[in-house]
Amino acid sequence: VTSRPTLRSASGRAPRPAHGLRWLAGLACTLVTAVPAWAHGTLPGINQFYNGVLHPLLAPAHLLSLLALALLAGQQGLRPRPWEIIGLGAGMAAGALAAAAAGDPDTDRWLWIATLATGLGVALARPLPRPARALLGAAIGVAVGLGSADTALHGAQRIATLLGSTLGAMIFIAYAALALDALLRRWSAPAPRIGLRVVASWLVACAMLMLALALKKGG
Amino acid sequence: MLPDLLMKLDRRGLTVFTLLVACAGTACAHAGAETLAGGFASGFLHPVLGWDHVIAMVAVGLWGAFLGVPALWLLPVVFPTVMAFGGALGVAGVPLPGVETGIALSAVVLGAMIMLAARPPLWVAAFIVGAFAIFHGHAHGTELPQAANALAFSAGFVIATGLLHLGGIAFGLLVRWPAGRLAVRVAGAGIGLAGLGFLTGRL
Numbered sequence A: 001v002t003s004r005p006t007l008r009s010a011s012g013r014a015p016r017p018a019h020g021l022r023w024l025a026g027l028a029c030t031l032v033t034a035v036p037a038w039a040h041g042t043l044p045g046i047n048q049f050y051n052g053v054l055h056p057l058l059a060p061a062h063l064l065s066l067l068a069l070a071l072l073a074g075q076q077g078l079r080p081r082p083w084e085i086i087g088l089g090a091g092m093a094a095g096a097l098a099a100a101a102a103g104d105p106d107t108d109r110w111l112w113i114a115t116l117a118t119g120l121g122v123a124l125a126r127p128l129p130r131p132a133r134a135l136l137g138a139a140i141g142v143a144v145g146l147g148s149a150d151t152a153l154h155g156a157q158r159i160a161t162l163l164g165s166t167l168g169a170m171i172f173i174a175y176a177a178l179a180l181d182a183l184l185r186r187w188s189a190p191a192p193r194i195g196l197r198v199v200a201s202w203l204v205a206c207a208m209l210m211l212a213l214a215l216k217k218g219g
Numbered sequence B: 001m002l003p004d005l006l007m008k009l010d011r012r013g014l015t016v017f018t019l020l021v022a023c024a025g026t027a028c029a030h031a032g033a034e035t036l037a038g039g040f041a042s043g044f045l046h047p048v049l050g051w052d053h054v055i056a057m058v059a060v061g062l063w064g065a066f067l068g069v070p071a072l073w074l075l076p077v078v079f080p081t082v083m084a085f086g087g088a089l090g091v092a093g094v095p096l097p098g099v100e101t102g103i104a105l106s107a108v109v110l111g112a113m114i115m116l117a118a119r120p121p122l123w124v125a126a127f128i129v130g131a132f133a134i135f136h137g138h139a140h141g142t143e144l145p146q147a148a149n150a151l152a153f154s155a156g157f158v159i160a161t162g163l164l165h166l167g168g169i170a171f172g173l174l175v176r177w178p179a180g181r182l183a184v185r186v187a188g189a190g191i192g193l194a195g196l197g198f199l200t201g202r203l
Helices: A019-033 A048-058 A060-076 A083-098 A108-124 A130-146 A156-186 A193-219 B001-008 B011-023 B031-050 B051-065 B071-093 B098-113 B122-141 B152-178 B180-201
Strands: none
Touching: A019 B011, A048 A060, A048 A156, A060 A083, A060 A108, A060 A130, A060 A193, A083 A130, A083 A156, A083 A193, A108 A130, A108 A193, A108 B071, A130 A156, A156 A193, A193 B071, A193 B152, B031 B051, B031 B122, B031 B152, B051 B071, B051 B098, B051 B122, B051 B152, B051 B180, B071 B122, B071 B152, B098 B122, B098 B180, B122 B180
């Protein structure tokens, strides 16, 4: 009768684990503690469409420009027409369609400039003509649309990303502008309007600094 | 230390250890450290930890409250906007002579304005505040390229600046009452004296 090899030695002490097992444990430790790589800021586990939806909220230049535009739309009023949002939608569509042909450029500098201009518009709090409001929206839309895809994306993935970005940006600005418009209509005291201008001046400050940094890095 | 521990473990212990390691989440003691420690927190603390910055920014809010509407909110809008221009000069490496002197002088001048209850025209007040904001911005801007996250750093110091203005405004609203008016003017004198201390190197 052959007995199973025991793990214990004659002295009753456990033998030292084999070198191979230690290497295996070390390798397992290394593998399980590794952080997943996040190329191009995408979130693992969600597909390209949802990555696109989140892109305007996760890319700082996109987010701040959209926020500045939402402040402007809320301050100028959404009635009779939300010209900024209409301009943004048209601009995003144009930018998304032209992105591949333009080689998916990095539009962050343009977005910082647009944030600067839009934020100044809010801080000055002067009524703007409709074409100027629509043009600001369109300019930001084109820049966001052009900068939302990646050269590595093709076919259905590319379309899904750009559709998602357009939808995400439109949802964000619609919610933010509607909330501001409602707040300013319901609250007649000057405090919210002053708060809006103060926040806009902060956006202008951030955009100016980021633009300076981008220009410095770009040479 | 870890190899020694592994050597002491038997096969069962090694299995348990491997399983525990596999189940453990990554340590988050400094979650987002690259963003916060080198970004937002650094930017936020930069004006807050420098007393010369603090007193000048509180003085802007105090003076605004003293001058009343629209200076109450206009000065805190002008300051960060022009400060960012100074910051951009700092980022670009454009030298600005006498930055520290300008910062100290801002406390002296703004403190004196509050103490004397000066009421210049709005554009003059905005010009004075804006001129000094360039020095404050330049000091912040030179540190921006070293920040781990430039946007978070910018947002941090802009928000901290705004909150310091707000503190000044809150205190400045005491001017509605005679005793409060006196307290604000005394605070202005204190700010001016502190500025003199920074200017002469005593503080």
